[in-house]
Amino acid sequence: MLVLKDMIYGDWEVSGVLEALILSAPMQRLKGVHQGGAIFLVDPSQKHTRYEHSLGVCWLVRHFGGSTEEQIAALLHDISHTAFSHVADQVFGHADEDYHEQIFGEVISRSAIPLILAEHGYDQVLKHFDQYTLLEQPLPDLCADRVDYTMRDLYHAGMISQPDINHFLSQLVVEGGRLTVVNEAAARWISRQYQKLNEEYFKKPEYLFANQRMAEVLKKAIAADLIGRDDLQLDDHAVIAKLRYCGYGQELEAIGQLERFENFSVRGAAERIKRRELYPSVFI
Secondary structure: OEEEEEOOOEEEEEOHHHHHHHOOHHHHHHHHOEOOOOHHHOOOOOOOEHHHHHHHHHHHHHHOOOOHHHHHHHHHOOOOOOOOOOHHHHHHOOOOOOHHHHOHHHHHHOOOHHHHHHHOOOOOHHHHHHHOOOOOOOOOOOOHHHHHHHHHHHHHOOOOOHHHHHHHHHOEEEEOOEEEEOOHHHHHHHHHHHHHHHHHHHOOHHHHHHHHHHHHHHHHHHHOOOOOHHHHHOOHHHHHHHHHHHHHHHHHHHHHOOOOHHHOOHHHHHHOOOOOOOOOOEOO
């Protein structure tokens, strides 16, 4: 039995296939992949990771009655995120922020995850990701993934409180296999929080600066053949160490010190952020 500690959802336990997956090397790597990309370089308080988010999504799926199969999918849904998360989308020109989804099958196939699933009798899970309706829904609907990263990012940014989160979770129900809210007030609240996340967090000038500058450094290092795409399957700290070794130490320091920030085109960077709006359905 593995006891997990989450600063939002509290302590909870897993065993069997979930425990084996969480302890696997691919999941443990996510402890070093920051949720917000490179923003931790300019704001060290934003240090939460894809690992915490993945466990949080799994908790939500379990909390709302999802099957073991859907809990597995929740754990694995971000397993292919590269170092610095969505910074890779800027590096490789994925305007829909889906680079990690494009390489998901490749990353999984090269890992121990298929063997772990087979050993526990869940080898068919990866073939049915489109069936897990609690886990994922297209915008503007709610899903466990979207609920967790919204709550988690805003909580770490000090924009919402634990009581806010607890109250909102109490306003969620499952209808037709999907998360929905019980009244218009809850729908308006989460819509406002989602807008705040996009406008005040994702588009915060310092955060845009950090991620764009990191993308530029990575592009240069890749173009110079000093690092490759596979290196981005390391974690943030390992890639930073490799970049420093390759001579990009000063450029990394410049990001953290916001050098030339006054010349940074905030508007241009913000326009490259994927447009997101949330209008959850209300259970009647």
